[in-house]
Amino acid sequence: xxxxxxxxxxxxxxxxxxxxxxxxxxxxxxxxxxxxxxxxxxxxxxxxxxxxxxxxxxxxxxxxxxxxxxxxxxxxxxxxxxxxxxxxxxxxxxxxxxxxxxxxxxxxxxxxxxx
Amino acid sequence: xxxxxxxxxxxxxxxxxxxxxxxxxxxxxxxxxxxxxxxxxxxxxxxxxxxxxxxxxxxxxxxxxxxxxxxxxxxxxxxxxxxxxxxxxxxxxxxxxxxxxxxxxxxxxxxxxx
Numbered sequence: 001x002x003x004x005x006x007x008x009x010x011x012x013x014x015x016x017x018x019x020x021x022x023x024x025x026x027x028x029x030x031x032x033x034x035x036x037x038x039x040x041x042x043x044x045x046x047x048x049x050x051x052x053x054x055x056x057x058x059x060x061x062x063x064x065x066x067x068x069x070x071x072x073x074x075x076x077x078x079x080x081x082x083x084x085x086x087x088x089x090x091x092x093x094x095x096x097x098x099x100x101x102x103x104x105x106x107x108x109x110x111x112x113x114x115x
Numbered sequence: 116x117x118x119x120x121x122x123x124x125x126x127x128x129x130x131x132x133x134x135x136x137x138x139x140x141x142x143x144x145x146x147x148x149x150x151x152x153x154x155x156x157x158x159x160x161x162x163x164x165x166x167x168x169x170x171x172x173x174x175x176x177x178x179x180x181x182x183x184x185x186x187x188x189x190x191x192x193x194x195x196x197x198x199x200x201x202x203x204x205x206x207x208x209x210x211x212x213x214x215x216x217x218x219x220x221x222x223x224x225x226x227x228x229x
Contacts, residue, residue, distance in 0.1 A: 034217065043119075043206055043220035090158065100171050101210065102148060103218065105158035 002027040004091050006106035013081050014114045021076040021109045023065075023091030031093040033074040034103065035065055038088045047089070050074065061085075086113045117141070119221035121207050127227045128197060136192040136224045138207030144219075146212030147190050149174075149182060152223070153203035161205075164190060165212055194226075202228045 005024045013019045025031065032051050036044040048059040055067040065076045074091060088110045092103040120139040128134055140147050149161040160174040164184045175181070179197075184190040194201055204225050208218035 036220075041222075043222040044208075045220070046217045049217055092158075100163050100165075101146065101212075101216070101218070102160045102163050102171060102174075103150075103158075104160070107157045 002031065002093050002095070002104045004093055004104055004106035006091055006109050008109050009107065010110045010112065012112045012114055015083060016080045018079050019077065019081050019085075019111065021089050021091075021111065023074045023076065023106060025072050025074065025091070025093050027072075027093060027095075030096045032096060032101070033065075033067055034092045034094070035063070035074070035076050036090045036092060036105075038090065038108075040087075044090065047076075081111075081113050083113050083115060085111060087111060119207055119209055119219055121205075121221035121224050123224060124222065125225045125227075127229065129229050130199060131196055133193065133195045134197055134226065136194075136205050136226070138190045138192070138209075138221060140188060140190070140207070140209030141219055142188075144209035144211055145187065146210045146216075146218075147184060148208045148210075148218060149190070149192050150206045150208065151203045152206055156203075158206075161192070197226075197228045199228045202226055 003026045034049045035047040037047045048057045050067045058064045063078045088108045090108045091106040094101045122137045147164040163171040166187045179195045182192045204223040206223045208220045210216040210218045
């Protein structure tokens with residue numbers, strides 16, 4: 001069984017300040033790791049993913065996350081946030097099982113950017 | 116369209132009625148997933164399809180819930196004798212199903228049981 005913990009349910013940040021959204025996971029098998037973003041009244045959009053290789057992964061809009069196997073973490077960071085980053089962010093894992101890639105999600109972190 | 120399409124976007128029904136939720140995956144995506152998003156439970160996996168078969172139904176909360184997929188494309192999630200606790204947003208996602216492929220989500224169906 002897998003589980004994902006997002007300790008911060010809400011994170012307020014001033015515009016242009018840095019932010020870190022924390023994600024820790026627990027699994028008895030190797031996993032793939034994802035961050036999804038959900039804007040109001042919309043579905044989930046993939047922000048970035050770790051499958052293998054470099055432990056640092058980046059998105060096109062300035063977010064990055066680093067896979068740390070020893071700490072079982074996959075924290076999301078951005079050096080300078082913008083108003084448009086206001087959304088809910090979900091960390092998720094799936095088994096490295098070819099085929100069934102069902103996702104186990106954390107409870108989400110609501111990021112609010114303060115002008 | 117290019118993305119996952121779900122209908123209806125909103126559904127309000129009375130307790131005890133049956134409802135059907137539809138998902139049109141991205142063309143060519145063989146894997147299809149249903150999830151439920153509710154205030155109390157967060158995002159939960161319901162069922163996984165590979166083609167027309169469902170090798171993993173472990174997330175369906177009760178026998179009132181069922182789903183099918185035809186032609187390796189459209190999927191329908193059916194909830195019979197709806198209860199108030201079924202109120203949630205039901206999300207569908209699809210992927211190429213070849214391992215390491217991310218899932219693409221629809222905008223969901225918001226189901227409200229009166």
